[in-house]
Amino acid sequence: MTATLSPPVTTPPEPPTASRIRSLTTTIGVPLLAVAVGLAAGGILIVLAGGNPGQAYATMLDAALGGDTQLGRLLTGMTPLVLMGLGYAIAYRTGFITIGAQGHYDVGAITATAVVLSMPLGTSWIAIPIVAVTAAAAGACIGGISGVLKARLGVNEIISSLMLNYLVFYTLAWAVRKPLANPNGFTPESERIPDWAALATIPGTRIHIGVFVAIAAVPLVWWLMRSTRFGFASQIVGESPSVAEANGISVARTVVTSALISGALGGIAGAIMLLGSEFRLSLAISSGIGFTAIVVALLGRRNPFGIVLAAALVSGLTLGSQAVQRTQEIPASIGTVVQAVMILTVLLANRIVERAR
Amino acid sequence: MNWSNVLGAGALVPLFTAALRLAVPIVLAAAGACLAERSGLMNLGIEGQMMVGAIIAFVTVYYTGQPMLGAVTGAAAGLVIAAIVGYLTITMAVDQIITGISVVILGTGLASFLYLQVFGMTGTPPRIQGTTPLDLPVLSDLPVLGPIVFSQSPLVYLALALVVALWWVLTRTAFGLSIRAAGESPEAADSVGVSVPRTRWSTLLISGAAAGMAGALVIDSLGFFQDGITGGRGWIALGVVILARWNPLGAIAGGFMFGLVDAFQLRVQAASGGQATSVPYELFQAMPYAVTLLAVIATTVWFSRSNSPKALGIPFVPAK
Numbered sequence: 001m002t003a004t005l006s007p008p009v010t011t012p013p014e015p016p017t018a019s020r021i022r023s024l025t026t027t028i029g030v031p032l033l034a035v036a037v038g039l040a041a042g043g044i045l046i047v048l049a050g051g052n053p054g055q056a057y058a059t060m061l062d063a064a065l066g067g068d069t070q071l072g073r074l075l076t077g078m079t080p081l082v083l084m085g086l087g088y089a090i091a092y093r094t095g096f097i098t099i100g101a102q103g104h105y106d107v108g109a110i111t112a113t114a115v116v117l118s119m120p121l122g123t124s125w126i127a128i129p130i131v132a133v134t135a136a137a138a139g140a141c142i143g144g145i146s147g148v149l150k151a152r153l154g155v156n157e158i159i160s161s162l163m164l165n166y167l168v169f170y171t172l173a174w175a176v177r178k179p180l181a182n183p184n185g186f187t188p189e190s191e192r193i194p195d196w197a198a199l200a201t202i203p204g205t206r207i208h209i210g211v212f213v214a215i216a217a218v219p220l221v222w223w224l225m226r227s228t229r230f231g232f233a234s235q236i237v238g239e240s241p242s243v244a245e246a247n248g249i250s251v252a253r254t255v256v257t258s259a260l261i262s263g264a265l266g267g268i269a270g271a272i273m274l275l276g277s278e279f280r281l282s283l284a285i286s287s288g289i290g291f292t293a294i295v296v297a298l299l300g301r302r303n304p305f306g307i308v309l310a311a312a313l314v315s316g317l318t319l320g321s322q323a324v325q326r327t328q329e330i331p332a333s334i335g336t337v338v339q340a341v342m343i344l345t346v347l348l349a350n351r352i353v354e355r356a357r
Numbered sequence: 358m359n360w361s362n363v364l365g366a367g368a369l370v371p372l373f374t375a376a377l378r379l380a381v382p383i384v385l386a387a388a389g390a391c392l393a394e395r396s397g398l399m400n401l402g403i404e405g406q407m408m409v410g411a412i413i414a415f416v417t418v419y420y421t422g423q424p425m426l427g428a429v430t431g432a433a434a435g436l437v438i439a440a441i442v443g444y445l446t447i448t449m450a451v452d453q454i455i456t457g458i459s460v461v462i463l464g465t466g467l468a469s470f471l472y473l474q475v476f477g478m479t480g481t482p483p484r485i486q487g488t489t490p491l492d493l494p495v496l497s498d499l500p501v502l503g504p505i506v507f508s509q510s511p512l513v514y515l516a517l518a519l520v521v522a523l524w525w526v527l528t529r530t531a532f533g534l535s536i537r538a539a540g541e542s543p544e545a546a547d548s549v550g551v552s553v554p555r556t557r558w559s560t561l562l563i564s565g566a567a568a569g570m571a572g573a574l575v576i577d578s579l580g581f582f583q584d585g586i587t588g589g590r591g592w593i594a595l596g597v598v599i600l601a602r603w604n605p606l607g608a609i610a611g612g613f614m615f616g617l618v619d620a621f622q623l624r625v626q627a628a629s630g631g632q633a634t635s636v637p638y639e640l641f642q643a644m645p646y647a648v649t650l651l652a653v654i655a656t657t658v659w660f661s662r663s664n665s666p667k668a669l670g671i672p673f674v675p676a677k
Contacts, residue, residue: 045470048474049470049474097454097455099458149654153654153657153658154657154661155653155654155657155658156599156653156657158401158454158592158595159592159595159596159599159649159650159653160650160653160654162589162592163589163592163593163596163646163647163649163650163653164650166589166643166646167643167646167647167650170639170640170642170643170646171639171643173639173642174637174639174640177637177639178637288465291458291461291462291465294458294462295459295462298455298459331469331470331473331474333465333466333467333469333470333473334466334470335466336462336463336465336466336469337463337466337467337470339462339466340459340460340462340463340466341463343455343459343462344441344445344456344459344460344463347445347451347452347455347456347459348445348449348451350451351445351449351450351451352449
């Protein structure tokens with residue numbers, strides 16, 4: 001299965017400025033159109049649910065941007081989406097279409113919990129680096145399995161990564177019931193992590209150091225994609241594995257590397273969410289965030305900076321739709337539908353633009 | 358716990374009966390996907406089509422009490438969702454993989470929205486009365502095979518008949534020949550007058566309807582709906598397509614293996630009474646997914662990938 005599916009398009013040469021302006025219009029115009037169509041579809045659902053779209057969207061905007069608390073929630077909510085969206089983009093470039101982000105995230109959260117709960121005493125300065133390394137390694141292991149299976153044996157990575165998601169989920173279910181269970185809890189959950197293990201925050205806000213990890217990852221991934229041998233190799237492999245092999249680039253190694261990186265980013269995302277926002281492992285941590293991260297990567301056109309904007313939009317939409325469910329009894333799943341409509345619009349609009357050229 | 362409750366002589370027939378019932382939704386969805394993939398089209402949106410089929414069927418059966426009508430409306434719902442995939446991937450030649458994943462997200466969100474919209478947040482979740490087993494005359498009296506195969510729900514018979522029909526269409530009809538041509542060599546098919554887009558549209562709508570009806574079968578045997586009810590069965594069906602070597606009859610065998618593992622794990626949970634066993638029950642719950650993964654790996658290694666339809670996943674743009 002190949003990732004680059006559009007047939008070669010031959011276009012007559014045109015002046016560089018004209019093509020640049022056109023591509024800029026596409027870069028900005030298509031996502032804006034997608035947002036508009038998505039919100040319109042959401043508006044229809046809100047009306048069907050007996051709500052008032054204006055009021056509902058005002059509530060959503062307030063829940064996402066209405067004040068310092070809301071902004072803090074938005075930033076902490078964006079953090080795992082940015083990290084996993086970057087991971088998806090890196091893997092996608094090599095033609096490795098993983099949907100394993102959920103599993104990477106879950107295993108990162110399990111690892112973080114296990115590590116901090118098993119340290120007899122500690123300080124965050126010792127614990128955090130250990131958690132970061134182990135959670136990244138755990139995520140990379142899960143991602144790496146799909147990567148090796150694809151690169152060495154040709155096993156479809158969509159199926160393998162999805163099945164691994166379920167295997168990790170049941171490991172999580174077992175972990176919160178048995179080895180990590182809180183003996184005083186009513187539902188399966190771990191004990192709360194000790195205070196020293198919680199990520200440091202900017203005083204008076206919810207914004208923790210994990211947010212800055214995500215911020216730092218954005219230019220780092222951009223540099224990785226543009227300016228390193230791996231970034232160059234992954235682009236060639238994604239476009240044509242045979243050309244890559246002919247030029248001495250190992251397809252297998254590039255695919256496995258990208259799988260390991262995307263897994264590690266997912267593992268770190270899960271650990272950050274646990275130590276920065278959740279503080280306790282439970283089944284609720286595995287709530288479809290992996291698919292949301294794919295939405296983020298696609299809406300952001302798999303560009304690191306685009307991913308940040310998309311994460312802000314999607315995170316705001318998620319917070320907003322939860323607020324709308326609380327206050328106006330409109331199902332929060334409209335947020336999911338709006339996301340899906342936005343990506344489908346992007347896909348369609350990109351194609352129409354491509355055809356018009 | 359007492360293992361003879363799971364694998365003892367008296368327990369085997371109920372185990373296989375449950376296995377077939379649990380297998381059928383996957384078999385049906387996989388058989389539909391076989392046709393789509395043989396025509397060169399990846400319908401990765403199956404999980405979403407199944408989910409929407411499940412909720413529409415649930416609402417139908419809840420209000421009419423007619424499980425058969427639920428199967429029809431479920432199939433129709435799956436078909437409508439598949440049409441979205443078709444417009445993007447066939448008419449507009451958009452990437453099939455990303456479209457499929459997006460449609461799964463769409464279907465999951467829509468199903469959840471519809472459920473809350475119709476039933477609200479209630480303390481006691483609404484339930485439906487599913488189909489009751491129908492003993493086929495004479496056949497159900499056969500030893501062993503009778504109770505396993507011929508004392509199933511009418512929906513199971515319907516689904517299995519449809520799977521055989523799909524196999525017949527694919528392998529024995531002119532339309533089946535066009536399907537295979539469109540998936541192996543679309544340019545050649547086009548040059549001899551086969552409309553590749555029309556062929557792919559047909560198989561995709563069949564696949565969507567099969568997935569939607571599979572969703573109806575899931576809620577028929579469970580009797581309730583909740584978010585994530587299809588539990589990855591749509592994705593497992595896509596794995597079964599690989600195991601089945603893109604043959605609908607093979608999907609029966611591949612799907613049955615999954616059903617057997619699923620029935621086994623449910624029975625282990627029931628036999629252990631939810632009590633602590635030396636082996637955690639999550640291990641058994643995870644088994645269907647582990648088996649699917651291992652089986653897909655084994656099939657891929659055994660046959661090498663050369664057996665997959667050559668034009669699978671590649672959009673076809675007819676020359677003007």
